[in-house]
Amino acid sequence: MKLRxxxxxxxxxxxxxxxxxxLGARFAADARAEVVARxxxxxxxxxxxxxAAVGRLMGEKxxxxxxxxxxxxxxxxxxxxxxxxxxxxxxxxxxxxEGRRVFPPADGPVSxxxxxxxxxxxxxxxxxxxxxxxAHRGEDTHPQRxxxxxxxxxxxxxxxxxxxxxxxxxxxQAAAPPTPVPLTTVATATADAHGWHVWYWGGGLNLxxxxxxxxxxxVAVEVDRVQLLxxxxxxxxxxxxxxxxxxxxxxxSAGEVIYxxxxxxxxxxxxxxxxxxxxxxLAAWRLAWTGxxxxxxxxxxxxxxxxxxxxxxxxxxAVWFYRESTRALREAARRVTFVNQVSHELKTPLTNIxxxxxxxxxxxxxxxxxxxxxxxxxxxxxxxxxxxxxxxLTFARKQRETLRLRPTEAVIDDVIRDAIEGFAPSLERxxxxxxxxxxxxxxxxxxxxxxxxxxxxxxxxVEKYAHGGPVRITAVQTPTDTTITVHDSGPGIPRGxxxxxxxxxxxxxxxxxxxxxGTGIGLGIARDxxxxxxxxxxxxxxxxxxxxxxxxxxx
Amino acid sequence: MxxxxxxxxxxxxxxxxxxxxxxxMRLGTPAVQxxxxxxxxxKVGLTGAADRKPTRVPVNVALVIDKSGSMSGEKIMRxxxxxxxxxxxxxxxxIVSVVAYDTRVSVLVPATKAADKQSIREGIARLxxxxxxxxxxxxxxxxxxxxxxFDRNRVNRLILLSDGLANVGPSSPGELAGLGAALGRExxxxxxxxxxxxxxxxxMQGLARATDGNHVFVERPGDLVRFFDLxxxxxxxxxxxxxxxxxxxxxxxxxVRVLGREADIVGNEITAQLAQVLARQEKFVLVELExxxxxxxxxxxxxxxxxxxxxxxxxxxxxxEAAVKVRYVATATEAQAAVDxxxxxxxxxxxxxEQNRLAVKLRDQGNPEAAxxxxxxxxxxxxxxxxxxxxxxxxxLEEQNLDDAKNLDESNWKHRRKVMRRVQHQYDLQxxx
Numbered sequence: 006m007k008l009r010x011x012x013x014x015x016x017x018x019x020x021x022x023x024x025x026x027x028l029g030a031r032f033a034a035d036a037r038a039e040v041v042a043r044x045x046x047x048x049x050x051x052x053x054x055x056x057a058a059v060g061r062l063m064g065e066k067x068x069x070x071x072x073x074x075x076x077x078x079x080x081x082x083x084x085x086x087x088x089x090x091x092x093x094x095x096x097x098x099x100x101x102x103e104g105r106r107v108f109p110p111a112d113g114p115v116s117x118x119x120x121x122x123x124x125x126x127x128x129x130x131x132x133x134x135x136x137x138x139x140a141h142r143g144e145d146t147h148p149q150r151x152x153x154x155x156x157x158x159x160x161x162x163x164x165x166x167x168x169x170x171x172x173x174x175x176x177x178q179a180a181a182p183p184t185p186v187p188l189t190t191v192a193t194a195t196a197d198a199h200g201w202h203v204w205y206w207g208g209g210l211n212l213x214x215x216x217x218x219x220x221x222x223x224v225a226v227e228v229d230r231v232q233l234l235x236x237x238x239x240x241x242x243x244x245x246x247x248x249x250x251x252x253x254x255x256x257x258s259a260g261e262v263i264y265x266x267x268x269x270x271x272x273x274x275x276x277x278x279x280x281x282x283x284x285x286x287l288a289a290w291r292l293a294w295t296g297x298x299x300x301x302x303x304x305x306x307x308x309x310x311x312x313x314x315x316x317x318x319x320x321x322x323a324v325w326f327y328r329e330s331t332r333a334l335r336e337a338a339r340r341v342t343f344v345n346q347v348s349h350e351l352k353t354p355l356t357n358i359x360x361x362x363x364x365x366x367x368x369x370x371x372x373x374x375x376x377x378x379x380x381x382x383x384x385x386x387x388x389x390x391x392x393x394x395x396x397x398l399t400f401a402r403k404q405r406e407t408l409r410l411r412p413t414e415a416v417i418d419d420v421i422r423d424a425i426e427g428f429a430p431s432l433e434r435x436x437x438x439x440x441x442x443x444x445x446x447x448x449x450x451x452x453x454x455x456x457x458x459x460x461x462x463x464x465x466x467v468e469k470y471a472h473g474g475p476v477r478i479t480a481v482q483t484p485t486d487t488t489i490t491v492h493d494s495g496p497g498i499p500r501g502x503x504x505x506x507x508x509x510x511x512x513x514x515x516x517x518x519x520x521x522x523g524t525g526i527g528l529g530i531a532r533d534x535x536x537x538x539x540x541x542x543x544x545x546x547x548x549x550x551x552x553x554x555x556x557x558x559x560x
Numbered sequence: 561m562x563x564x565x566x567x568x569x570x571x572x573x574x575x576x577x578x579x580x581x582x583x584x585m586r587l588g589t590p591a592v593q594x595x596x597x598x599x600x601x602x603k604v605g606l607t608g609a610a611d612r613k614p615t616r617v618p619v620n621v622a623l624v625i626d627k628s629g630s631m632s633g634e635k636i637m638r639x640x641x642x643x644x645x646x647x648x649x650x651x652x653x654x655i656v657s658v659v660a661y662d663t664r665v666s667v668l669v670p671a672t673k674a675a676d677k678q679s680i681r682e683g684i685a686r687l688x689x690x691x692x693x694x695x696x697x698x699x700x701x702x703x704x705x706x707x708x709x710f711d712r713n714r715v716n717r718l719i720l721l722s723d724g725l726a727n728v729g730p731s732s733p734g735e736l737a738g739l740g741a742a743l744g745r746e747x748x749x750x751x752x753x754x755x756x757x758x759x760x761x762x763x764m765q766g767l768a769r770a771t772d773g774n775h776v777f778v779e780r781p782g783d784l785v786r787f788f789d790l791x792x793x794x795x796x797x798x799x800x801x802x803x804x805x806x807x808x809x810x811x812x813x814x815x816v817r818v819l820g821r822e823a824d825i826v827g828n829e830i831t832a833q834l835a836q837v838l839a840r841q842e843k844f845v846l847v848e849l850e851x852x853x854x855x856x857x858x859x860x861x862x863x864x865x866x867x868x869x870x871x872x873x874x875x876x877x878x879x880x881e882a883a884v885k886v887r888y889v890a891t892a893t894e895a896q897a898a899v900d901x902x903x904x905x906x907x908x909x910x911x912x913x914e915q916n917r918l919a920v921k922l923r924d925q926g927n928p929e930a931a932x933x934x935x936x937x938x939x940x941x942x943x944x945x946x947x948x949x950x951x952x953x954x955x956x957l958e959e960q961n962l963d964d965a966k967n968l969d970e971s972n973w974k975h976r977r978k979v980m981r982r983v984q985h986q987y988d989l990q991x992x993x
Contacts, residue, residue: 082829089804089831092745114827231735232742238697238729239704244664252664263729264697266664 010330014323022316029308037300044298045279052253052281052292058240060284063201066228066236069093070214071199074224081110095229096122098130098213102221106130122227129202129213129225201286209258210289237287238264251296258289271295338404345401348394355394359387385431392461399458399530400509410537415453417445417487417557421480424460431468437493438475445482445489449559455534456557459542462527463491463553471495471550485558486540492552503544507532531555580871581800581837582607584844585882587862588907591898594856594888599816601907602884604807604865605844606837608799617872619715619795620655621646622671624702625687626722626755627660632689635755638781639721642788643684646719649792650674655714657705658683661698662691663728671708695726696739699750699767703743713875715798715836716748717773719791721784723755726763733763740770747802749773749835751791754982755781757974761981772821772835774991777982779975790993794838797992800878803834803869805845810861812852819846819910820988837869841992846903846910854888862886905951912938912957913987919964920980928968935965957987 073093078084088094096119099108109119123130199216202225212228241255244266252267254277277293362383369376402408425439432439467476474494481488498506505511510525532542539558544551588601623643627636643658650656651674658669658680669683702718710716726736740750751774752764761777768775774794776787809815809828818825823832823845832845847863854860864883871878889895915938923931939961946954960983967976985991 085826085831092747095741095745116824116826118824119826229738229742231730231738234696234730235700235703235739235742238700239707243659243667243701245666264665264694264700265728268664270663
């Protein structure tokens with residue numbers, strides 16, 4: 006009983022706590038996801054700003070190169086002077102309006118470095134890409150790409166030129182073996198247009214600025230990759246002394262780290278969380294952010310405190326409730342004990358009353374009808390009282406789980422007869438005729454007292470509720486069982502109350518029982534005793550009246 | 561007209577006290593034997609005036625210091641000492657920045673006037689070693705610090721100290737030389753100090769060479785202070801920079817090659833750049849020419865040179881011109897009598913330098929025998945020339961080559977290779993220390 010209560014209370018405490026904890030965890034997870042999303046957004050914005058700084062660098066380069074190619078000289082000597090004096094140039098390729106190379110000159114003297122440059126960029130100025138020497142093709146095709154590992158991004162529009170005319174759309178053949186697209190085919194605009202030309206060769210990205218100058222010549226300036234890298238690195242942040250658990254790297258088209266900043270070193274296995282491509286024409290290079298998002302681990306502290314508080318309150322409530330209810334139980338047990346003791350105390354004087362009432366009946370003259378009737382009433386009432394006390398003691402034993410049978414040798418028919426005899430005077434007074442059909446003559450081992458108590462309770466009910474009609478009692482015996490039926494002709498028991506009548510302290514509706522006393526434990530005790538006998542007490546379905554069937558098992 | 565220029569050129573030494581930079585152009589063999597094509601060496605030298613220095617040229621220096629794990633201990637301590645000492649030598653108008661790198665780059669002292677020395681010292685004190693070697697990024701960032709106060713009228717110099725191999729970002733000698741070339745075009749010079757035995761001398765030397773900067777092999781951390789001192793001494797002795805040397809050969813004269821330095825030869829025109837001109841220290845371009853055959857008694861113009869440079873005192877771009885002639889004489893004896901020993905000794909130095917480089921290459925290819933032979937032959941040749949030109953200077957170089965030849969074995973090679981690169985660099989670019 007207490008265990009069950011404790012279990013129920015534990016469930017009452019734990020169930021809401023668990024659901025609150027679950028909700029809290031969900032809430033915390035949501036909050037965390039939001040923090041992470043916001044953090045990612047901030048990182049993305051920062052990467053975008055850093056990429057934009059590189060974009061501005063490229064913009065400045067374009068501006069500087071446009072300025073540097075203004076009024077571009079025609080004579081090779083003058084071009085060389087310009088190249089030498091201007092740090093922005095390293096090598097320059099000039100094509101005339103028909104796409105023929107005019108610088109470095111094909112017919113005039115060239116320096117060794119210029120010659121190497123001409124070779125290197127052959128694909129750009131030689132209109133026919135297939136006409137290139139085989140050695141070159143071998144150099145810049147597959148082995149190179151396999152070494153690169155990562156293909157440069159292909160998204161069109163991402164690596165387009167920065168110019169401003171129809172002619173500056175510079176298609177990059179990055180997916181195919183990196184055959185440089187001849188400049189003449191991309192820079193077709195006749196107006197003053199310019200743009201970037203990107204191709205992948207010799208270890209990565211190569212960049213050439215081209216401009217169709219007003220006189221129709223195409224001037225292409227090679228941008229030194231190393232110099233470009235150094236400039237990009239210079240534009241990106243350096244590593245401060247402090248900083249969170251994060252690091253950002255600039256990675257080239259081959260996935261190699263060119264530069265990184267942020268004082269934190271991630272585990273080698275940690276993959277970058279956010280990638281951001283640099284703006285065209287450097288879209289093959291990416292900024293890769295690696296780091297830990299600083300989110301509160303587990304639940305928010307406030308939530309945890311709230312949960313603990315609710316848990317404590319619930320637990321306190323449960324303890325209080327448990328103590329209250331166990332006190333009530335103890336109280337009830339005490340009351341039962343008290344009643345039990347009182348009953349015991351009542352038993353002795355009652356026995357004496359019964360004994361002297363019987364003696365008195367014997368001593369009375371046969372003529373003294375009146376006195377005899379009075380003594381019979383005393384006898385009947387004291388019998389009723391002792392039944393009542395018997396019931397209370399049985400009930401108390403049942404409650405204490407000490408109810409045992411004491412089987413003796415007995416003839417069930419005799420026990421029935423004794424019971425009927427005991428009730429005869431009161432039944433007679435109520436106008437109940439008893440018809441007994443004996444059928445259990447064998448001597449068997451049963452607890453005769455318990456059987457008498459069961460029958461007494463059944464007959465007591467008849468006495469209380471079924472006035473004015475006959476009661477039929479039948480006994481049927483098999484070698485192992487005896488079945489006794491008590492069928493009265495009272496108002497019967499409504500169908501819905503058939504189980505309820507066996508529950509302790511249950512009594513049926515008041516209308517029927519006006520002036521009728523009772524404890525409401527009689528039938529319950531009768532059934533418990535029957536069940537102790539390995540049998541049962543059941544209410545049979547009947548047309549009229551109530552019919553109880555008592556089954557007993559005996560060895 | 562040409563005679564006039566020649567006369568001016570001849571007069572130039574007399575006017576040396578008045579000018580910041582003295583242009584000295586001469587042939588190793590002002591007289592050659594008639595009748596056949598002759599090889600000749602032409603030197604175009606620039607020297608800053610010695611007695612000039614009313615005001616010191618302001619400098620813009622970036623110290624780029626490797627703080628990778630291998631620098632821990634004495635190395636980083638000495639590097640700090642050296643950097644602190646260098647800062648002490650700077651004047652209040654000078655600009656200094658300190659960049660440290662390992663796997664990543666930290667700008668410890670952003671470019672700032674050297675007036676506030678305390679904060680610079682604090683920045684240097686923050687140097688603590690750990691991590692890998694992002695040399696490329698370190699130099700890029702250092703260059704960016706120089707750029708902040710970049711001025712053609714300042715000496716813009718990046719001083720790189722590293723003891724290891726570059727292993728983050730572009731790391732090949734070629735790429736770093738490319739970076740050097742780019743910085744050189746921008747007007748910066750890079751001095752590289754290789755510390756200990758683990759740095760990549762090809763990378764460090766190539767980077768310096770591409771900017772016409774200095775390169776040193778610092779064997780012991782204890783030498784760092786001395787080399788920083790020398791380096792800053794040189795920085796403070798710069799009188800002119802961005803010298804553009806253009807030599808035009810007369811018809812029939814063929815430029816064969818330029819010894820020691822990078823130069824462009826297009827047709828009959830040679831162009832070369834000298835990053836800086838130092839006081840009392842000659843920097844030169846040495847060209848090998850092929851002279852046409854002439855008749856005895858002829859005198860022919862050979863080349864004219866135009867040199868433009870930024871004078872750091874006047875803050876103007878100035879120009880000098882000079883021309884040389886050759887005389888054709890009948891006999892070899894006559895020709896020998898006229899030989900300019902100074903030019904010829906330089907030519908011998910640079911040619912022997914080429915042999916020395918070839919020896920390194922052969923040794924790299926796993927052929928120490930051939931390398932040793934080359935070095936011994938070179939030493940013999942130097943010995944011969946030192947006697948011939950009565951030049952004790954060449955004796956020193958001969959000993960150097962003999963020493964090189966003895967140290968080609970595996971145990972000494974790592975060290976020796978650094979020494980050889982350092983010496984080659986010194987002669988090629990006429991490094992002041």
